[in-house]
Every structure is written in structure tokens, then in C-alpha cells.
Amino acid sequence: MVKLTIDNREVEVEEGATVLQAARKLGIEIPTLCYHEALAPYGACRVCLVEVATGKRSRLTTACTYPVWEGIVVRTDSERVIKARRFIIELLLARCPNVPQIRELAEKLGVKQTRFKTADDECILCGLCGRVCKEIIGSSAISFINRGIERVMETPFEIDSEVCIGCGACAFVCPTGVIKIEDINDYRKVEIWHAQRELAKCKDCGNRFAPVATLKYLKERIELPDDFFELCSGCRRKKLGKELVNIVGSSSDSSNP
Amino acid sequence: MKKIKTPSELEKLRKSIVAGYDFSRSCITICKGTGCSASGATTVVDAFREEIKKQKLESKIDIRTTGCHGFCERGPLVVIYPEGIFYQRVSTEDVAEIVSQTAMRGRIIERLLYVDPVTGKKVVHEKGVPFYNKQLRLIFGNNGRIDPTEIRDYIGLGGYSSLNKTLFEMKPQEVIEAIKQAGLRGRGGGGFPTGRKWESCRKAEGDIKYVICNADEGDPGAFQDRSLLEGNPHSVVEGLIIGGYAVGAKEGYIYVRNEYPLAVKHVGIAIKQAEEYGLLGEDILGTGFSFSIKITRGGGAFVCGESSALMASIEGRLGEPRFKHVHATEKGLWDRPTTLNNVKTWATVPLIIDKGADWYAKIGTEKSKGTMIFSLVGKINNTGLVEVPMGLPLRELIYGIGGGIPGEKRFKAVQTGGPSGGCIPEKLLDLPVDYERLTEAGSMMGSGGLIVMDEDTCMVNVAKYFLSFTIDESCGKCTPCREGIKHMLEILTDISEGKAEKKDLEILEELGNMVKETSLCALGGSAPNPVLSTLRYFRDEYEAHIKDKKCPAGVCLELIQYSIDEAKCTGCGVCKKECPQGAISGQKKEPHKIDKKICIKCGICLEVCKFDAIVVE
Ligand SMILES: Cc1cc2nc3c(=O)[nH]c(=O)nc-3n(C[C@H](O)[C@H](O)[C@H](O)COP(=O)(O)O)c2cc1C
Ligand code: SF4
Ligand code: SF4
Ligand code: FES
Numbered sequence: 102m103v104k105l106t107i108d109n110r111e112v113e114v115e116e117g118a119t120v121l122q123a124a125r126k127l128g129i130e131i132p133t134l135c136y137h138e139a140l141a142p143y144g145a146c147r148v149c150l151v152e153v154a155t156g157k158r159s160r161l162t163t164a165c166t167y168p169v170w171e172g173i174v175v176r177t178d179s180e181r182v183i184k185a186r187r188f189i190i191e192l193l194l195a196r197c198p199n200v201p202q203i204r205e206l207a208e209k210l211g212v213k214q215t216r217f218k219t220a221d222d223e224c225i226l227c228g229l230c231g232r233v234c235k236e237i238i239g240s241s242a243i244s245f246i247n248r249g250i251e252r253v254m255e256t257p258f259e260i261d262s263e264v265c266i267g268c269g270a271c272a273f274v275c276p277t278g279v280i281k282i283e284d285i286n287d288y289r290k291v292e293i294w295h296a297q298r299e300l301a302k303c304k305d306c307g308n309r310f311a312p313v314a315t316l317k318y319l320k321e322r323i324e325l326p327d328d329f330f331e332l333c334s335g336c337r338r339k340k341l342g343k344e345l346v347n348i349v350g351s352s353s354d355s356s357n358p
Numbered sequence: 359m360k361k362i363k364t365p366s367e368l369e370k371l372r373k374s375i376v377a378g379y380d381f382s383r384s385c386i387t388i389c390k391g392t393g394c395s396a397s398g399a400t401t402v403v404d405a406f407r408e409e410i411k412k413q414k415l416e417s418k419i420d421i422r423t424t425g426c427h428g429f430c431e432r433g434p435l436v437v438i439y440p441e442g443i444f445y446q447r448v449s450t451e452d453v454a455e456i457v458s459q460t461a462m463r464g465r466i467i468e469r470l471l472y473v474d475p476v477t478g479k480k481v482v483h484e485k486g487v488p489f490y491n492k493q494l495r496l497i498f499g500n501n502g503r504i505d506p507t508e509i510r511d512y513i514g515l516g517g518y519s520s521l522n523k524t525l526f527e528m529k530p531q532e533v534i535e536a537i538k539q540a541g542l543r544g545r546g547g548g549g550f551p552t553g554r555k556w557e558s559c560r561k562a563e564g565d566i567k568y569v570i571c572n573a574d575e576g577d578p579g580a581f582q583d584r585s586l587l588e589g590n591p592h593s594v595v596e597g598l599i600i601g602g603y604a605v606g607a608k609e610g611y612i613y614v615r616n617e618y619p620l621a622v623k624h625v626g627i628a629i630k631q632a633e634e635y636g637l638l639g640e641d642i643l644g645t646g647f648s649f650s651i652k653i654t655r656g657g658g659a660f661v662c663g664e665s666s667a668l669m670a671s672i673e674g675r676l677g678e679p680r681f682k683h684v685h686a687t688e689k690g691l692w693d694r695p696t697t698l699n700n701v702k703t704w705a706t707v708p709l710i711i712d713k714g715a716d717w718y719a720k721i722g723t724e725k726s727k728g729t730m731i732f733s734l735v736g737k738i739n740n741t742g743l744v745e746v747p748m749g750l751p752l753r754e755l756i757y758g759i760g761g762g763i764p765g766e767k768r769f770k771a772v773q774t775g776g777p778s779g780g781c782i783p784e785k786l787l788d789l790p791v792d793y794e795r796l797t798e799a800g801s802m803m804g805s806g807g808l809i810v811m812d813e814d815t816c817m818v819n820v821a822k823y824f825l826s827f828t829i830d831e832s833c834g835k836c837t838p839c840r841e842g843i844k845h846m847l848e849i850l851t852d853i854s855e856g857k858a859e860k861k862d863l864e865i866l867e868e869l870g871n872m873v874k875e876t877s878l879c880a881l882g883g884s885a886p887n888p889v890l891s892t893l894r895y896f897r898d899e900y901e902a903h904i905k906d907k908k909c910p911a912g913v914c915l916e917l918i919q920y921s922i923d924e925a926k927c928t929g930c931g932v933c934k935k936e937c938p939q940g941a942i943s944g945q946k947k948e949p950h951k952i953d954k955k956i957c958i959k960c961g962i963c964l965e966v967c968k969f970d971a972i973v974v975e
Contacts, residue, residue: 142681144680144681144836144878145835145836145837145878146836146837147836147837147838147876147877147878148837150876161875161876162681162683163681163878166681166683167681167683168683168684184872185872185875185876188838188868188872188876189837189838189876192837192838192841192842192845193837193841195841195845196841216865217841217845217848217865218845218848225837226834226835226837226840228835245676245834245835247834248659248661248830248831248832248833248834249829249830249831249832249833249834249840249843250829250832250834250840250841250843250844251834252833252834252835252840
């Protein structure tokens, strides 16, 4: 275990934990945008900046990436930290002035408007979508292309990527909601990644419910009865209910002749 | 070649190489560095070979092609030994005469001599050229003396004797102590103490460790590392082996920029030769110590020179910086303890081992030891690569070695440290150049770039220029660097077009400071320097653009106007003829006029007018 101080409060956490995790243990809130507990830390958005002092020196660093050390002194509420976070969110507000999540965070950090020239983007380049696709799904259907201000999340060659299974994990982790998943008739469309995937038909009701590719992916990895992959969630629930009634029903039959 | 197995065999070989030299014979050395090759050195070399064959002088005259001498501006350079006669701007037409007159008879060809721009005197010998004799060429000097593709040249000059000494007389910790005592600091820009870096890598746990040579050299205008690798690759190879021994690594990498094919070639040859001689590979010099070197070719992006991006790139991943709260010396390449140093740092190592830490520590200033190689470019008489002791005043570099500013213009500023460095004004010309002083002045040592600017330079434009470089080179991963530089450039553009307000200057300054403070890697951490330093020393020039809507240096197109001074105009009509827009009108022998509505400010009239009548304001 490692002992450290955050905002004058002592806390003990396991070795290898980050300052962010330690702060959360104390209930101290640190804003994050490019962080997700299921993924490797990335340190790109910089909104989680905190001040860390080791010995006499104190510097700004990202809480989501910084591993705890014995005896470090962390400040999450110093003037320097507040100023830095406001600066970062002001930059993101200029990039995405119309994304509600960014506006909310800006407001929370005390930034009402940006002094910089505004654009109208909806992606903050946090990279969560690409990382979940690679680290969790193992598909790597999307990644960053280009450098600097030209950087964008994209599929290779900007065309539908074969390895995309249409699972929607990217949309789930995206902090801005720019990745939209639409199930229209027989297909699931992920327009931003140029993808269209066929939806499987439910064995019972015949409704389309999940992409064939996603089901195939899950079937190869998760051991569950075939039913699970062939029925829509509604029918699965129904079937489960029916089975339950049968079981309960038959048992009550035997006890109550 | 039979592998060398013992120190005495190496010494015997060196003696036999030296004994083979006939110092009475003439030797014509021709620089085939990048600069001289660009100005025709290759055809000059061919012409010499042919001429010597034609005159049947093969047994009397040797030819040697060498790496860069640094004085590229005057290339192709030819030095004739034993006298050391120095010819510059040599062309194929001069070859026959040089062979028959100078090489055979020791006669001087006046027209090929260098004229010192300060004294106006002709200089005969290489060591008499002020550009050279004010330098201290410790790691760069041998470039002119050896054929980089010939290991025997290097051994003849004492090469690999430091490796010998290291392996037979020193424990790894003693090597580290020597580097620490010498006070060597990283030449890749940051100036981190090399000995301390090695020590923490040595102490790090793990049986597999690596050493890496950073030869990415992404700064536009810098070619020091390239010249060393091309001109004296064995010095870097030897340094790397010694470093490997000291930190406990058996493998080394040289990460070379892809645009440097000749460096890759020469390093490749050097590695092969060193292996053949038993100086590299398994069981070096029979000591049981084994070490190998691989060459990796870089992706070409500026940011790939940053340590974490470079290691990612060697691993075959995207060359993007990572946060590093654990030093690379503990978890670097493939998460193994790794020591990364710059080309010049590695090349200095054999020198320290050979001459001793105390000798080295006497050169330079209190905290910055040894020499630094600068690339002197811009508005300066002698451009090229110069090696000087740390602590030399800027004035000495610019006026003493560089020969001052051409064309009676006034010095305005010198930009040091590459695209992320800062601009230093005239009032700081006596600043001794070392790591600390440059940083205090708002600039940095960086890769050793020195761009001299004269009075015709607009500092807003300079800041804009460097930022348009970094905006393209930022990897775009982190918010402040990617977004912040963009907004800085927007504001600079507004200023240069007269569209900015007073408050923009404060926003610009805040952006600069905050991007530095909050970026993930040192690219964002230093990119604002050109802006911040010009704001610090040339604020009035910014204000003139904003308040008066004027560009004092007459550079920013939106803020200048061309007109004709009636008193000076003779009505010769040259400008009228040359103006591509037809914006100039006037009768012969009458004062002419520029129609400001049509004028596109191309500046052609200014160039062609012989009477100084074109006014830019
Ligand atoms: C954007 C960026 C580019 C860099 N480019 C180079 C380079 O081309 N060559 C180099 O030696 N160091 C470069 N560095 C510095 C390296 O990260 C590292 O500090 C250096 O190679 C360490 O060697 P040294 O201790 O010998 O200086 C760069 C750093 C940054 C942030
Ligand atoms: S699309 Fe969403 S998750 Fe992906 S990089 Fe952009 S903001 Fe992040
Ligand atoms: S500071 Fe710039 S170059 Fe470095 S990680 Fe951030 S965006 Fe990339
Ligand atoms: S959440 Fe830490 S840098 Fe993005």
C-alpha cells in the first residue's frame, strides 16, 4: 500500500493505482474526458490536471496517468490547477461550442464562454472510441489519422472497415455523443464509420435485433446457450418467463395434488 | 581481416596503419559532405581521379574524400597536405592546375584562396581561416581528416583505443563516474546530465537493457548529427559500445532519419567494419563482452525525435509521445531499462575516456561542459557548422566566427535552439552561450541552431513562421498543443494583417504560457518560445502592428505600401517595365507613380530600381 496526501487529506491505496483512483477513493471529484476505467490511461485531454509535489518541486500532471508514490502531496483545487483546467476546457469549448457535455463541464469549471475563434466540431479527439475498439473488442476498426490540427478518428482509407462488427462500444464510451448508431429496417448504420451491418432476425418474433457480426463475435467468446444469440431480448425475457412459470407451476403441481 | 583479440593487437594495427602513412606524399582531401556535394564536390572528386591517372601520378598523390568540414558556404572545399593549403569553391576547371601546381610543386593558386571578409586578406592555410581557428573542434575536427568509410583511418587516429581502455581498465561504474565527473550533458536539447542517466539505467532492475542513439534530427536547418554520422560514424559507434558496457546493455539502436541515406550507408559500413575487426559483436576484443547495433530508420515526423515517440516508433507502433512518469532508464524500449542519447553526446564519450574527465571538465562553463556544434545560418557572412566551447559569447560566434552581417545591415536578433527556441535581441549579444543562460533568456540550446536576423526581419513574421512549422509537427494527441498552437497562429495572423486588437496580445501571451505549462510532451512544452521571446524583447513591434497598423520592418504585406520618392526618381522607367501588374505609370524622365489599388506588393520594383526611389512603409 502507498500513502499519499490529496488536498490535505491522507489516503492509502494499492501500489500501481493512479492519483485519479486515489482521489475518487476520497470522494474528491476530478473531471475527466479521455479516461475510462476499463481502458489504459491515455493522458490526452488534459482536463484532469492536478498539482503534484515530490519533495520541493511541484508540477502539473494528469491525474489519470500519474501513478501514486509514497508521500507525494497532491492538490486538486489550487489556483494553478483551476486555471489550467479552465484553459483546457476553454480550448475544447472553442472546438466544440455546440456539444452539451462540453458546455456543461465548462460551466461547472467556471468558463462561460471562450475567447478563442470557434469551430463547430463534435469530436474532442479523446480517442476513447478507438481504444475501446482495440483494447476491449480487439477489432481496431478505427484509429487516429493525420497529425496536429488535421487529426481525426477514422477507419482505414475512410471507407467501411471489414473488422467493424457494429457492436456500438464506441458510441457507448464517446463523451460527446457524436457517434450515432441507427437501426433502420434490416440494417444497423454507423454513419460516422461508413458502416452498415445486417441485423439478425429473432427466431421467435422475427424482429431484427442485433448485428449478425456482433452475435458471431460474442458467440465465439462467451459461453452461453445458443438461444442467447438467436432471440431478441424481448423474446428471451418472454421465454425465460415461460420457463419460470413452467418450473414453478410444475413444482406447485406436485406439492398440491 | 582477422578479428582483433587483444589490446596489443589493436595497438599493433594502429602503429602499422600510421607507419604506412607517407607524410611527404601529397594528399588531396576533398569534402564530400552534404553541402559540398550539393555544390558539385562529386564531379570535382571524379575530375581529380581522372587527372591524376592522366598525369600518371597515382604513386605520388593520394586522394581522400571526407565528411563535412562545416564551412559548407564555401564549398566544394579542397585541402592539400602536407602543407594544409586551403582552397574554396573549387570547380572541375581548377583540378588540373591544383594537381600540377599545388600538389606537385607546392605553388599557391591565388584565386582559390579564401578572403577574410573582415581584414580583406587572403588566407593560405586551413588553420589560418578565422572561421576555423576560432573554433574548438573536438568532436567535429576529425571529419576533415578521415575517410568515413575506412575504419583504418579512424583507428590510425587513435580510434577504438577508448573502447580498449574501457573494457580492459575500467569497471562499468568507473566509466559512469568518468562521464559524471566530466560533466557531460545531453546534446539532444534538454541538457540532462548523461552520467546520471547512465547510472539510473545501470541500477535499474532487469537483465535486458538497451542503448539508443537519437539521430532523428528533425529541426529544419540543423545538420550537425547528419554530418557527424556521415563524416565520422565510428566515433558514434564507439561511444555506443562504451555506453552499452557502462549501463549493462548488449544491444544498441541508431534511430536515423529516413531522409539521411548517406548517414545510414556510412553507419552501416562502420558497423560492418567494426564487426569484422572484432570491435563489435560477440566477445569484443576477447573480453567476453558482446554488443550489437541495429539501425532503425525514422518515420520522418519531427515529434519522432521525442524520446517516448522514438521508442514507440522503434517498437513498430505509432510515433506518438506517451506520458512518462517512470523514466525510460527504468522502463523504456519494450519496457526495458533504456538509455537514449543524442549523436553528439555519444560521439563525445570516447573523447572523455581518452583524454580524461578532468581535461573535459576544464572546457566550458561551470554547469555546461565541453563544446557544442552550432549550425550558423541566416543573415551572416560565414554560414556552416561551428564547434565552440560552451560559454562563448554570442557576439564572438556571430562576428568572430560568422564574420558578421552582410551588406552593412544591422543585427537584429538571433534565434537559437531550432523551431521551439527563442529570439535573442542585440542587447544580449554578450550572453555566454550555455544551457542556463539560453534558458534564462527565454530560448534554449535545442539542437544548436543559430539563425541570424538583420534589421529587415519582422519579429511577428518570425514568430508566425516558427509556429506554422510546429502546428504541422504537433502530433495532435493532447488538447493544449493541438488547439492552443492553432489559436496562437490565428492571433499572429490577425496581428500581421492589422486585424488584431490590444487585448489579443494578452490572450496570445496567456496562450503561450498555458500551452507550455499543460502540454503532454516537450514539443508543446516549448513550441510557444518563439512567440513568448519576441513578445518579451520586441513587444513594441507587435504594438506597432496593432495600434499603428504598421510593420516597422516592412515585411507584413497587409500593412505596407509601395510608393515612389519623387525626389529620387529619375524617370528611367525600369520599374514600369518590370511591374507584373502594370501598376506603375509615368512619362520618361518624369517621376513615376504606383497605383496602390493594383499593386500586389511583390517587391520587384524595389529590386530593379537603381536610384533607391522605391519607398516601402
Ligand atoms: C519534439 C521533440 C523533438 C526532439 N527531437 C530530437 C532529435 O531530433 N534529436 C535528439 O537527439 N533529441 C531530440 N529530442 C530530445 C529527446 O527527447 C531526448 O531528450 C534526447 O534524445 C536525449 O538525448 P541527450 O540526453 O543526449 O540529449 C526531441 C524532443 C522533442 C520534445
Ligand atoms: S468520436 Fe467520441 S470517443 Fe471518439 S475520439 Fe471523438 S469524442 Fe472521443
Ligand atoms: S504536446 Fe503536441 S506533440 Fe506532444 S503529445 Fe501533445 S499534441 Fe503531441
Ligand atoms: S482524463 Fe486525464 S488526460 Fe484526459
